[in-house]
Amino acid sequence: MHSSNNRKKIICIVVVVICLLIILNSRRILKAIYPIHYYDLIIEYSEKNNLDPYLVASIMRNESGFDTDAVSVKGASGLMQIMPLTGKWAAERLKISNFNEEMLFDPRINIRIGTWYLNFLNNKFNGDLKLIISAYNAGNGNVRSWLANPEYSLDGVALNIIPFPETKTYYKRVSRDYKIYKIIYRE
Numbered sequence: 001m002h003s004s005n006n007r008k009k010i011i012c013i014v015v016v017v018i019c020l021l022i023i024l025n026s027r028r029i030l031k032a033i034y035p036i037h038y039y040d041l042i043i044e045y046s047e048k049n050n051l052d053p054y055l056v057a058s059i060m061r062n063e064s065g066f067d068t069d070a071v072s073v074k075g076a077s078g079l080m081q082i083m084p085l086t087g088k089w090a091a092e093r094l095k096i097s098n099f100n101e102e103m104l105f106d107p108r109i110n111i112r113i114g115t116w117y118l119n120f121l122n123n124k125f126n127g128d129l130k131l132i133i134s135a136y137n138a139g140n141g142n143v144r145s146w147l148a149n150p151e152y153s154l155d156g157v158a159l160n161i162i163p164f165p166e167t168k169t170y171y172k173r174v175s176r177d178y179k180i181y182k183i184i185y186r187e
Helices: 002-024 026-033 039-048 053-064 084-094 101-105 107-124 129-138 140-148 165-184
Strands: none
Touching (some): 026 165, 039 053, 053 107, 107 129
């Protein structure tokens, strides 16, 4: 009888100790689940483009899973999944000489172009995260047409309905990850 009670007490103590260790290390555990790869580049280009680095990390996580070699079915490339045409357009404005599509696999170039484009969208949509994130996924032109359609926007300013299921899911995932990154990495 005593042996059974002692065993239960030991098990209870072990469970309590494990729970305490998990609680004390929860941020470390969450950082392992939600890492930020290319942190220095994200910080550098987020600062240059007046962006929250956690938004950039959230987009990168959802676009490529931090895989520099990622290529989408539609041909978007690299960490931030830049379309070749967008890359060329941004490279001209950023004065990146001799731009070619292969450069999109270079983390520095990809993050530089991706954050520049996010800042472009941020300015175009007055900081509205729903519009910015949706436009990053579905394109600036699609979001503008949704805003002009009373079926999707009641006032032409806010997006009430995201009509593309992929973009709707993307917006939810990026928003969720953005909130999680801000909680985990807060100072």
